[in-house]
Amino acid sequence: MRRILILGATGSIGTSACDVVRSHPSDFCIAGLAVRSSREKAEALGREFDAPVFCGEDAAERAVRETDADLVLVSTVGLSGLAPTLAAIEKGMDVALATKEVLVAAGELVCARAKAQGVKIVPVDSEHSAIFQCLQDGAGWRGRGDVARLILTASGGPFLDGPADLSAVTPAQALDHPRWKMGPKVTVDSSTMMNKGFEILEARWLFDIPADRIDVVVHPESIVHSLVEFADGATLAQLSPPDMRVPIQYAFSWPARLPAERRRLDLPALASLTFRAPDETRFPCLRIVKDAARAGGTKTAALSAADEIAVARFLAGEIRYTDISRLVAAVVDAAPSLPCDSLENILVADAAGRKLAQEWKS
Numbered sequence: 001m002r003r004i005l006i007l008g009a010t011g012s013i014g015t016s017a018c019d020v021v022r023s024h025p026s027d028f029c030i031a032g033l034a035v036r037s038s039r040e041k042a043e044a045l046g047r048e049f050d051a052p053v054f055c056g057e058d059a060a061e062r063a064v065r066e067t068d069a070d071l072v073l074v075s076t077v078g079l080s081g082l083a084p085t086l087a088a089i090e091k092g093m094d095v096a097l098a099t100k101e102v103l104v105a106a107g108e109l110v111c112a113r114a115k116a117q118g119v120k121i122v123p124v125d126s127e128h129s130a131i132f133q134c135l136q137d138g139a140g141w142r143g144r145g146d147v148a149r150l151i152l153t154a155s156g157g158p159f160l161d162g163p164a165d166l167s168a169v170t171p172a173q174a175l176d177h178p179r180w181k182m183g184p185k186v187t188v189d190s191s192t193m194m195n196k197g198f199e200i201l202e203a204r205w206l207f208d209i210p211a212d213r214i215d216v217v218v219h220p221e222s223i224v225h226s227l228v229e230f231a232d233g234a235t236l237a238q239l240s241p242p243d244m245r246v247p248i249q250y251a252f253s254w255p256a257r258l259p260a261e262r263r264r265l266d267l268p269a270l271a272s273l274t275f276r277a278p279d280e281t282r283f284p285c286l287r288i289v290k291d292a293a294r295a296g297g298t299k300t301a302a303l304s305a306a307d308e309i310a311v312a313r314f315l316a317g318e319i320r321y322t323d324i325s326r327l328v329a330a331v332v333d334a335a336p337s338l339p340c341d342s343l344e345n346i347l348v349a350d351a352a353g354r355k356l357a358q359e360w361k362s
Ligand SMILES: NC(=O)c1ccc[n+]([C@@H]2O[C@H](COP(=O)([O-])OP(=O)(O)OC[C@H]3O[C@@H](n4cnc5c(N)ncnc54)[C@H](OP(=O)(O)O)[C@@H]3O)[C@@H](O)[C@H]2O)c1
Pocket: 007, 008, 009, 010, 011, 012, 013, 014, 034, 035, 036, 037, 038, 039, 056, 057, 058, 059, 060, 075, 076, 077, 078, 080, 098, 099, 100, 101, 124, 125, 126, 180, 181, 182, 183, 184, 185, 186, 244
């Protein structure tokens, strides 16, 4: 029986995680739940799973410190996942990580501390879970010399084929993802492809591979979740119908695979799977993330903070859709860069990024 602590239990990932636990009552139990403000929903879950409930801005970190668990699922939004992830590492608890901003902002720091403590960071994001699954052959999954390249697939989001002019895109249009039902921040990030840029950084740290050996290919059907090309020219991929319960369950059960009643792949019904190169002129966020990664230090922490504010300002009607990438690029350019070796430096970079992003004018 694996005891799981779920941070962000009422969100899209948290809800799927509860489903996975419900369908495997003799394999998993919920040791505790943390949310920010959805107290009633969280208390109902607490009663159902007989688990302590933590609410409030610092709930996630308190939950880690006060709960005994074998695995912590970090699935809050943005930098709120960082302090609880570091607290879990400090306590020696393995982490199933959904909140990609943790590695975008502080990958170097988090991975160094996890390595020092012997803590495993297991991916939940479907693309990273796919890569993780392709690397399960006993040779280890971090810093392998036989990996030539990682290939992340991207659905392309709602604006892959139009409209030609993205400046008039509304929040409702950006929130209407063709394949995945997710929280608002990650849905808007998917539409701008900032999400895919973040995933390059996430993969860079999870698998300890330089960002210039991580490519992106657009695959609108979202069936191939990502691929690993090996040094001998062989490429492995993981395929399944789009359903976040698959990678969440694997993060919980790894290295075992547990049975589950789920929709299976029907290849003849699919008939064809398509792939194309991403359009970095139409979606400049991919390039902006790669530039920030090259600059190193805390530039990516400022980038993550700027994106959070940019998405919030867009959803509030304050800036246009195309301003999201302009704002983020301007903030990354202006933000000072510190070494990514302490929580303090990450928080300084985050605060600077937020301030610049709030002040940015179109
Ligand atoms: N959704 C997906 O399919 C998907 C796929 C891959 C990766 N991810 C990543 O997973 C993370 C979560 O995404 P999501 O779509 O599940 O988000 P979401 O639906 O917006 O849910 C966020 C959850 O986190 C909680 N939360 C927010 N701030 C918190 C804090 N300070 N302390 C404790 N709990 C807090 C929220 O509680 P309240 O309801 O009380 O605010 C809610 O339960 C994101 O980083 C996203 O990029 C998501």
